[in-house]
Amino acid sequence: MSILVDAGTTFIVQGITGREAVNLTRECLDYGVGASIVGGVTPGRKGRDVHGVPVFDTVAQAVEHHGGPIDGSVVTVPPAFTKDAVFEAIAGGVKLVVIVTERIPRADVAAMVEFAAMHDARIIGPNCLGIIVPDVIKMGGIGGPAKDAAKAYSPGPVGVMSRSGGMTTEISSTLTAAGLGQSTAVSIGGDAIIGSTYAELMALFAADGQTEAIVIYTEPGGRMEAQLAQWVAENGDPLPIVAFMAGRFMDEMPGMSFGHAGTIVEGKEDTASEKIARLAAAGIVVAERIEEIPDLVRSKLAERTAA
Amino acid sequence: MRQDALFIGIEVDDEIARNKEVAVKLAEVCPVDIYAQGEDGGVRIVDANVDECVLCELCLDAAPNGTVRVLKLYEDGAVLSH
Amino acid sequence: MRFYEYESKEIVRRAGIPTSKGGFAKTAQEARARAEEVGGPVVIKSQVLTGGRMKAGGVQFADAPDEAAEHAARILELEINGHMPRGVLVDGRVEVAQEYYAGVVWDGLRKQPVMLFSDMGGIDIEEVAERHPDHVGRGHFSNVLPFSDFQAKQVIASVGVTGRALTRLTPILTRLARLFVQRDMTLAEINPLAQLADGSFVAVDAHMEMENEARGRHAELLADLGVGEEETREAREATPFEIAGEEVDAQDHRGVAGNVTEFDGNLGLVIGAGGGSLTLFDAVRAHGGKPANYCEIGGNPSVAKACGLAKLVLQKPGVEKIAVMMSIVSNTRVDIVARGVIKACVELGYEPADKIAIFRIPGAWEEEGFKILERYGVPYADRTVSLNEAAKRAAEAVPA
Numbered sequence: 001m002s003i004l005v006d007a008g009t010t011f012i013v014q015g016i017t018g019r020e021a022v023n024l025t026r027e028c029l030d031y032g033v034g035a036s037i038v039g040g041v042t043p044g045r046k047g048r049d050v051h052g053v054p055v056f057d058t059v060a061q062a063v064e065h066h067g068g069p070i071d072g073s074v075v076t077v078p079p080a081f082t083k084d085a086v087f088e089a090i091a092g093g094v095k096l097v098v099i100v101t102e103r104i105p106r107a108d109v110a111a112m113v114e115f116a117a118m119h120d121a122r123i124i125g126p127n128c129l130g131i132i133v134p135d136v137i138k139m140g141g142i143g144g145p146a147k148d149a150a151k152a153y154s155p156g157p158v159g160v161m162s163r164s165g166g167m168t169t170e171i172s173s174t175l176t177a178a179g180l181g182q183s184t185a186v187s188i189g190g191d192a193i194i195g196s197t198y199a200e201l202m203a204l205f206a207a208d209g210q211t212e213a214i215v216i217y218t219e220p221g222g223r224m225e226a227q228l229a230q231w232v233a234e235n236g237d238p239l240p241i242v243a244f245m246a247g248r249f250m251d252e253m254p255g256m257s258f259g260h261a262g263t264i265v266e267g268k269e270d271t272a273s274e275k276i277a278r279l280a281a282a283g284i285v286v287a288e289r290i291e292e293i294p295d296l297v298r299s300k301l302a303e304r305t306a307a
Numbered sequence: 308m309r310q311d312a313l314f315i316g317i318e319v320d321d322e323i324a325r326n327k328e329v330a331v332k333l334a335e336v337c338p339v340d341i342y343a344q345g346e347d348g349g350v351r352i353v354d355a356n357v358d359e360c361v362l363c364e365l366c367l368d369a370a371p372n373g374t375v376r377v378l379k380l381y382e383d384g385a386v387l388s389h
Numbered sequence: 390m391r392f393y394e395y396e397s398k399e400i401v402r403r404a405g406i407p408t409s410k411g412g413f414a415k416t417a418q419e420a421r422a423r424a425e426e427v428g429g430p431v432v433i434k435s436q437v438l439t440g441g442r443m444k445a446g447g448v449q450f451a452d453a454p455d456e457a458a459e460h461a462a463r464i465l466e467l468e469i470n471g472h473m474p475r476g477v478l479v480d481g482r483v484e485v486a487q488e489y490y491a492g493v494v495w496d497g498l499r500k501q502p503v504m505l506f507s508d509m510g511g512i513d514i515e516e517v518a519e520r521h522p523d524h525v526g527r528g529h530f531s532n533v534l535p536f537s538d539f540q541a542k543q544v545i546a547s548v549g550v551t552g553r554a555l556t557r558l559t560p561i562l563t564r565l566a567r568l569f570v571q572r573d574m575t576l577a578e579i580n581p582l583a584q585l586a587d588g589s590f591v592a593v594d595a596h597m598e599m600e601n602e603a604r605g606r607h608a609e610l611l612a613d614l615g616v617g618e619e620e621t622r623e624a625r626e627a628t629p630f631e632i633a634g635e636e637v638d639a640q641d642h643r644g645v646a647g648n649v650t651e652f653d654g655n656l657g658l659v660i661g662a663g664g665g666s667l668t669l670f671d672a673v674r675a676h677g678g679k680p681a682n683y684c685e686i687g688g689n690p691s692v693a694k695a696c697g698l699a700k701l702v703l704q705k706p707g708v709e710k711i712a713v714m715m716s717i718v719s720n721t722r723v724d725i726v727a728r729g730v731i732k733a734c735v736e737l738g739y740e741p742a743d744k745i746a747i748f749r750i751p752g753a754w755e756e757e758g759f760k761i762l763e764r765y766g767v768p769y770a771d772r773t774v775s776l777n778e779a780a781k782r783a784a785e786a787v788p789a
Contacts, residue, residue, distance in 0.1 A: 079602065105573050105603035106495055110532040113500045144719020144753050152717060164664020170716035173772055190663055193500050219667060222497050246667035249674060255624030258683060259663040261602070291775040313735065314728050314761065358728055359692050362757070381764040
């Protein structure tokens with residue numbers, strides 16, 4: 001199976017008439033079995049269509065047109081309007097919101113995440129490329145145009161989670177080239193506060209029959225690697241995890257942020273070296289180079305089979 | 308009329324280059340503003356933007372068949388076609 | 390973005406929290422005037438965005454305005470940790486009965502702001518938390534539901550504060566919590582929060598940091614405080630090279646080709662995207678390469694922008710070659726970046742094949758991109774060459 005989405009998932013695209021959203025819509029429609037994009041929302045643009053997807057002024061109109069609840073939404077509206085768009089989606093009954101937009105202030109992100117929790121909904125992102133189930137569905141720009149996504153992603157046993165959208169594809173492509181496919185790959189977002197952390201998605205991967213191992217891409221900044229280490233300790237280490245840590249050079253440059261907003265190191269616990277130590281202490285293998293990942297995954301899988 | 312940059316060349320047949328309607332349409336469809344309307348109302352090619360061409364082919368659709376040509380100079384002037 | 394102490398105190402004051410009397414001065418004369426206004430003993434504090442002021446001699450005490458002016462003159466010339474002060478803060482010395490700490494920060498895992506309060510103020514809160522955990526109260530609060538005073542009261546009472554102190558501290562922490570959210574702060578700290586002999590409270594020192602992404606919605610406050618739009622307030626001030634990088638990125642709205650940070654090596658980097666840049670920078674260094682810069686390309690920049698960034702890096706003194714590398718791209722286009730970097734070489738009078746050590750960007754439009762690179766004889770690699778291997782080739786092409 002997969003986590004979060006499957007062939008039957010319906011979703012809308014909020015901000016669908018924007019330049020990048022038009023491309024994203026095309027890509028998702030073309031990929032795998034073809035995403036069920038049941039509507040798009042851009043206020044004031046009702047009646048238009050984008051690659052055959054009808055455009056509405058409100059989420060409520062999209063839901064009414066669909067004739068029932070809609071599973072998800074990809075939000076690609078500018079930062080100043082994102083909070084309202086996400087509230088609208090969740091109030092409209094959407095349970096999975098992928099926020100592509102970057103540069104959203106933390107107060108807004110925290111409000112969206114809290115509002116989602118109140119309504120039993122989940123947020124992926126912000127500042128992410130979304131979710132892909134190889135050969136089945138992609139929700140978001142992850143992997144790019146369908147033919148490019150098909151080159152990088154293939155179905156298989158590895159769950160991938162990454163704070164970098166691009167590195168989700170780079171790592172999956174490396175796995176694919178080595179004959180290791182992916183169950184689901186999730187670009188979780190590069191901001192300091194995100195809707196779903198590694199640990200919060202681990203339970204879903206652990207419950208997924210197809211997933212046998214996890215690969216994560218991590219960076220300096222924040223505490224979510226420590227949270228993952230704790231989750232592993234508390235939950236009996238159900239899946240082997242291989243991690244890759246980028247941005248080791250940042251340890252020499254406290255107070256600076258590189259790559260993503262979330263990478264700013266605010267305390268000793270946030271540094272790359274500290275995180276590597278914590279992950280290793282939890283039994284998570286930390287790869288020095290991306291190309292080592294497939295072999296590390298294989299040996300971890302072999303260990304478990306032997307045990 | 309022909310305009311070359313380092314990577315991309317644009318050719319517009321002379322009779323089309325004077326057509327105001329086509330000029331407006333080309334300016335409208337090109338996502339990187341290679342086409343503009345000249346002072347005489349005809350097609351004007353914006354030199355600085357030619358190498359920004361994203362090979363989207365929208366200009367080929369906006370003008371009568373074959374009257375606008377996009378050349379890939381890095382491929383010995385291969386003509387972009389559908 | 391970090392605020393100076395005098396700005397932080399102004400923000401606190403505007404939120405209705407009493408602060409010690411005093412004001413900001415840019416010259417010794419102004420410092421004398423501030424001391425006269427305060428009347429009585431004052432403390433003169435260097436206004437720098439770094440710690441360790443006390444140790445460095447950036448904090449001095451004076452009993453009279455003339456003495457205040459003398460101290461100010463010295464402090465204004467005193468460099469602390471590589472920072473020259475923006476001015477001095479001349480504050481009235483207060484008779485402190487007890488020092489408290491009040492702060493609000495984000496908890497990235499709970500995804501909520503958290504109030505911190507201690508009856509052991511004046512020292513680093515992390516130290517208090519480590520040594521005297523029972524003296525630190527904590528309370529998360531909602532970012533959706535309205536904040537209510539009892540939440541602050543609970544946190545303060547949890548460290549054993551009661552009586553009039555509790556009722557007087559509650560509105561202060563409440564205002565700080567509201568200010569934190571309303572002003573998009575990432576840190577709002579009053580330390581010490583001093584209780585005076587008469588039982589009243591004043592903020593003696595404050596430390597505020599605002600989220601960069603939110604600066605736009607506080608334009609009025611920032612203008613009032615005199616914070617210029619160009620002030621990044623990063624840990625290190627931007628170099629001219631880095632500022633030029635921002636200008637390249639700002640030349641049009643398509644994509645990103647910037648976020649430049651200067652280093653002193655000989656290998657120019659034109660790299661992306663966010664995570665790819667981090668990975669590549671590590672890898673170049675691991676192979677002994679000496680990067681001249683860090684940067685990021687992403688979000689499908691124009692040919693002109695990629696060209697501008699490559700030109701900037703190529704022209705940096707000491708740069709021998711550039712390496713153009715990214716993790717697999719899905720929205721940025723290989724052919725567009727290839728055109729940009731080759732154009733940069735050609736327009737600067739270089740042979741692209743001589744100046745580009747390696748081009749490793751696989752992904753969207755790679756077939757077109759590779760045709761261009763082949764045409765100009767530029768060494769390139771596809772996705773079968775790892776980021777690490779590409780970085781190695783780059784480092785080997787330009788020995789340190």
